[in-house]
Amino acid sequence: MTEHLLASIALLSPLAFILTALISWFQPGIRPNLVKKLGVISATISITIAIVCSVFVVKYSFLETAFFGIANIGLSLRLDSISVIMFSMIALLSFIIIRFSLNYLDGDKRQGAFIGRLAATIAAVQLLVLSGNLGLLFLAWISTSITLHRLLIFYHERPGAIIAARKKFIIARVADVCVLSAISILYQMFGTGNFGDIFTMIKSNVAANISMEGMEIVALLFAAAAILKSAQFPTHGWLIEVMETPTPVSALLHAGVLNAGPFLIIRMAYIMDATTYASIALLIIGGFTALFASVVYLTQTSVKTALGYSSVGHMGFSLMVCGLGVFPAAMLHLVAHSFYKAHSFLSSGSVIDLIQSAKIVSAKRIGSPLRIGLGIILSFSVYTSFALIWGIDPNTELALFAIGAIIVMGLSRLFTAALDSTVSLKLILRASLLAVVVAAAFFTLEAGAHHLLSAQIPVLTNPSILETGLISAILIIFGITVFIQILAPLFRAKPAYINLAIHLRNGLYANALFDRMVRALYSHGKPGEELIDPSDLRHKKSIKQVAFKEQPV
Numbered sequence: 113m114t115e116h117l118l119a120s121i122a123l124l125s126p127l128a129f130i131l132t133a134l135i136s137w138f139q140p141g142i143r144p145n146l147v148k149k150l151g152v153i154s155a156t157i158s159i160t161i162a163i164v165c166s167v168f169v170v171k172y173s174f175l176e177t178a179f180f181g182i183a184n185i186g187l188s189l190r191l192d193s194i195s196v197i198m199f200s201m202i203a204l205l206s207f208i209i210i211r212f213s214l215n216y217l218d219g220d221k222r223q224g225a226f227i228g229r230l231a232a233t234i235a236a237v238q239l240l241v242l243s244g245n246l247g248l249l250f251l252a253w254i255s256t257s258i259t260l261h262r263l264l265i266f267y268h269e270r271p272g273a274i275i276a277a278r279k280k281f282i283i284a285r286v287a288d289v290c291v292l293s294a295i296s297i298l299y300q301m302f303g304t305g306n307f308g309d310i311f312t313m314i315k316s317n318v319a320a321n322i323s324m325e326g327m328e329i330v331a332l333l334f335a336a337a338a339i340l341k342s343a344q345f346p347t348h349g350w351l352i353e354v355m356e357t358p359t360p361v362s363a364l365l366h367a368g369v370l371n372a373g374p375f376l377i378i379r380m381a382y383i384m385d386a387t388t389y390a391s392i393a394l395l396i397i398g399g400f401t402a403l404f405a406s407v408v409y410l411t412q413t414s415v416k417t418a419l420g421y422s423s424v425g426h427m428g429f430s431l432m433v434c435g436l437g438v439f440p441a442a443m444l445h446l447v448a449h450s451f452y453k454a455h456s457f458l459s460s461g462s463v464i465d466l467i468q469s470a471k472i473v474s475a476k477r478i479g480s481p482l483r484i485g486l487g488i489i490l491s492f493s494v495y496t497s498f499a500l501i502w503g504i505d506p507n508t509e510l511a512l513f514a515i516g517a518i519i520v521m522g523l524s525r526l527f528t529a530a531l532d533s534t535v536s537l538k539l540i541l542r543a544s545l546l547a548v549v550v551a552a553a554f555f556t557l558e559a560g561a562h563h564l565l566s567a568q569i570p571v572l573t574n575p576s577i578l579e580t581g582l583i584s585a586i587l588i589i590f591g592i593t594v595f596i597q598i599l600a601p602l603f604r605a606k607p608a609y610i611n612l613a614i615h616l617r618n619g620l621y622a623n624a625l626f627d628r629m630v631r632a633l634y635s636h637g638k639p640g641e642e643l644i645d646p647s648d649l650r651h652k653k654s655i656k657q658v659a660f661k662e663q664p665v
Contacts, residue, residue, distance in 0.1 A: 118168055119175035119191050122242055125161045128154035129235035136228020144224030148214055151227050155207035162200040169196045176244050185305030190244025193564045198241035201447050205367050205454050206234045212458050213360040226266060233259040237368055246295045246305035253291055257284040260369050263361045264354055273356035280350040287340035294333035297326050311382045318386050331383050331390035334376060342373030342427035345401040349623030352420040359457055366423045367454035374430040374446050381439050385570035394435030399586045401428030411617040419456050436511035439569045440561035487528030494547050495520035502555045510575060514583045519554055521594040523547045
C-alpha cells in the first residue's frame with residue numbers, strides 16, 4: 113500500500129497541467145495572469161516530482177499505483193527507469209517552453225487559450241510515458257494526438273496550417289487503430305493489461321521456448337503505429353508543413369510529442385525482442401528515412417524546414433536503432449535529440465545566431481585523394497580504439513558496433529574537412545580533439561544508459577543472418593552517401609549537381625501524392641473551397657533557387 117501511495121505522487125504533475133488547461137477556459141484572452149502563473153507553477157511542480165520519482169526508482173527499482181479498471185485493464189501508473197527518464201525530460205522541457213511562451217505570445221488576443229492547450233498536451237504526454245496499463249496507454253496515446261491537433265490549428269485562418277493538421281489527423285487515426293488492435297490482441301493472449309505481468313509472461317514463454325501465436329502481428333502493429341506517429345517516409349510531409357504554428361508548439365512537437373513512436377517501441381522492447389519481422393520493418397523504414405531526411409535537410413534554405421527534416425531523420429535513426437535491439441542507445445539518442453531540437457527551435461529566430469553564423473568562413477577544399485583517405489583512416493582509428501577500450505566485441509555486440517560505425521562516418525567528414533583544406537595545424541588538432549570527445553561521449557553515455565535501463569529491457573542478442581545482411585547493407589549505403597558528401601564540394605558548381613539539389617530540396621516530391629489525397633478528401637467540404645498545395649509552392653520557389661545556400665550534399 114505504501115508503494116502505491118508513493119507512486120501516486122507522480123499523478124500530481126499531469127493533474128496540475130490539467131487544472132491549468134481548465135482554468136484557461138475562463139481566461140482565454142489577452143494577458144491571462146492566472147493561467148500564466150498556474151502554467152509556471154505546474155511546470156515547477158513537474159520538475160520537483162520528477163526528482164522525487166527518480167529517488168523512488170533508485171530505491172525501489174520500480175513502483176506501481178493502485179489499479180482502477182475492469183478485468184485487469186484500465187488505469188495505473190508505472191515508475192521505472194524508462195518512464196522516469198522520459199518524465200524528467202518532459203518536465204524540464206515543459207518548464208522551458210512555458211516560460212518561453214509567456215513572452216513569445218505576450219499581447220496575443222488568445223494567449224490564455226494557447227497556454228491551456230499547451231498544458232493539456234504536456235499532461236497527455238506525461239500520462240503516456242507514465243502508463244502502467246494498456247488501458248491508460250491507449251487513452252493517453254489518443255489524447256496526445258487530439259491535444260496536439262488543437263495546437264496545430266491554433267491559427268485556423270492559415271491554409272498551410274489547416275492542411276498540415278488534416279494530414280496529421282488522418283495519419284494519427286490510422287496509428288490509433290494500430291495501437292488499439294495490438295492492445296486487443298495482447299489482452300486476449302494474456303488476460304491482463306498490466307505491463308509488468310505481460311512482460312514477465314513473455315520472458316517466461318521465451319525461456320521455455322513456448323510459441324506465442326499472434327505476437328508477430330502485435331509487434332508489427334506497434335511498429336506501424338510508431339512509424340506513423342514519428343513522421344517516417346512517406347508520411348513525413350505533415351511535419352515539414354506545421355511551421356505555421358507558434359514556435360513553442362514546434363519545440364514541444366519535435367522535442368516531445370514526436371518521441372512517442374520510439375518510446376512505444378522501447379516500452380514494448382520485450383515484445384520486439386520476442387519477434388522478428390517488426391524489427392526488420394523498423395530497420396528498413398527507419399534506416400531509409402534517416403538517410404533520406406538527412407540528405408534533404410542539407411539542401412534546405414529555410415531554417416525551420418531544415419529542422420523539420422532533421423527531426424524526421426533523427427526519428428528514423430531512433431527507430432532503426434530500436435530495430436537493431438540496442439534500446440539504451442535509442443533512449444540516449446531520444447533524450448539528446450529532444451534537448452537539441454527544443455533549443456534549435458526556441459533560438460531559431462535569434463539575431464545573434466544569424467550574426468555569428470555570418471562570420472563563419474568555410475575553408476577552401478584542396479581535393480587531395482591522399483588527404484581524404486587519411487581523414488577516413490583517422491576516423492576509423494579513433495572509433496576502433498575506443499571500441500577496444502570499452503570492450504565492444506563485434507561477434508557478440510554487432511548491432512552496437514554498427515551504430516558506432518555510423519557515428520564514425522560522421523567523424524570521417526570532420527577529419528577530411530580539416531585535412532583536405534587550406535587550414536592551419538591548429539584547426540586539425542581541434543578537429544581531432546572534437547572527434548575523440550564525440551567517440552568517448554558515445555561509448556560512455558551508452559554504457560550509462562545500458563546500466564540504467566538494464567532491468568527494463570531485454571539483453572542484447574546476436575542478430576539473425578537476415579538482420580546481419582540488412583545491417584551490412586545499411587552500413588554500405590550510409591558509407592557511400594557520406595563519401596559522396598565528402599567529395600561534393602569539389603563539384604558543387606556542375607549543372608547536374610544543381611539540378612539534383614532542386615529535386616532534393618523538394619524532398620523528391622514524395623509528399624505531393626499525399627497532398628493531393630488530402631485535398632480530395634476535404635475539397636468537397638465547402639463549395640468553391642480550394643486548399644493551397646504546399647508542395648506546389650515549394651516547387652515553384654525551388655526553380656528560382658538553383659544553388660545550395662547552406663551545406664553541400
